[in-house]
Structure formats: C-alpha cells, structure tokens
Amino acid sequence: MQANELISPDKEKCVRCDACVDICPMHVIHVDEDGYPQAVGKAFLTCINCGYCVDVCAPGALRHRVRKRSVNPTAALHAALKRLRAARERDDKTKRGESK
Numbered sequence: 001m002q003a004n005e006l007i008s009p010d011k012e013k014c015v016r017c018d019a020c021v022d023i024c025p026m027h028v029i030h031v032d033e034d035g036y037p038q039a040v041g042k043a044f045l046t047c048i049n050c051g052y053c054v055d056v057c058a059p060g061a062l063r064h065r066v067r068k069r070s071v072n073p074t075a076a077l078h079a080a081l082k083r084l085r086a087a088r089e090r091d092d093k094t095k096r097g098e099s100k
C-alpha cells in the first residue's frame, strides 16, 4: 500500500466481486481498469471510516489505511443485504412493467 492510498486490495486474494465498491456509503471506491477496487481522488477527505468495505470483503483481501473493521461488523452485512433486496425489488418491478 502506498502512502497516498486509502485502500488497497491484495491481488492474490481479491476476486473482483465489487462488494466493497457497492457497499461504500460515500462512493469513494471505484473499479480500476483491471477490475480491482481503487480509492477515488481525495478519498481521505470523504471516507467516514465506517469499515464496511473491509467487513464485506469475504476473502479478506482489502486493506484500509485507517479502518481494519467496522465497530459493528454485522452492519456491513445488513447494509449489503438491504441493497441486494432493494436491487431485487427494482428488478421485479421492471419485469412486472415489461410483462404488462
């Protein structure tokens, strides 16, 4: 991890699932050209150190300069499930709209 990086994936472990990108409430993680997560510019100023990105990474591949884990490790899982459910509901509504 370089000094100016907020987050850094261990490329030996990262499966490029985007879970850390999706979970970040501040949208400071995006995908680089190789599909690995990367902090956006000035991420240090925006990151709230919630730790969700670290918690949600199943292979334990994400290193975060400040936050190792969130204060409530299950919160990231609940947030991820909430987003998944919302995405499914949107999909279902779209499908119902198409079938009319």
Ligand code: SF4
Binding pocket: 007, 023, 024, 025, 026, 027, 028, 029, 046, 047, 048, 049, 050, 051, 052, 053, 054, 064, 067
């Ligand atoms: S600690 Fe929270 S705000 Fe900071 S990069 Fe991770 S998910 Fe985003």
Ligand code: SF4
Binding pocket: 009, 010, 013, 014, 015, 016, 017, 018, 019, 020, 021, 036, 037, 056, 057, 058, 059, 060, 061, 062
């Ligand atoms: S959650 Fe972990 S495995 Fe998935 S893209 Fe992020 S660092 Fe890689």
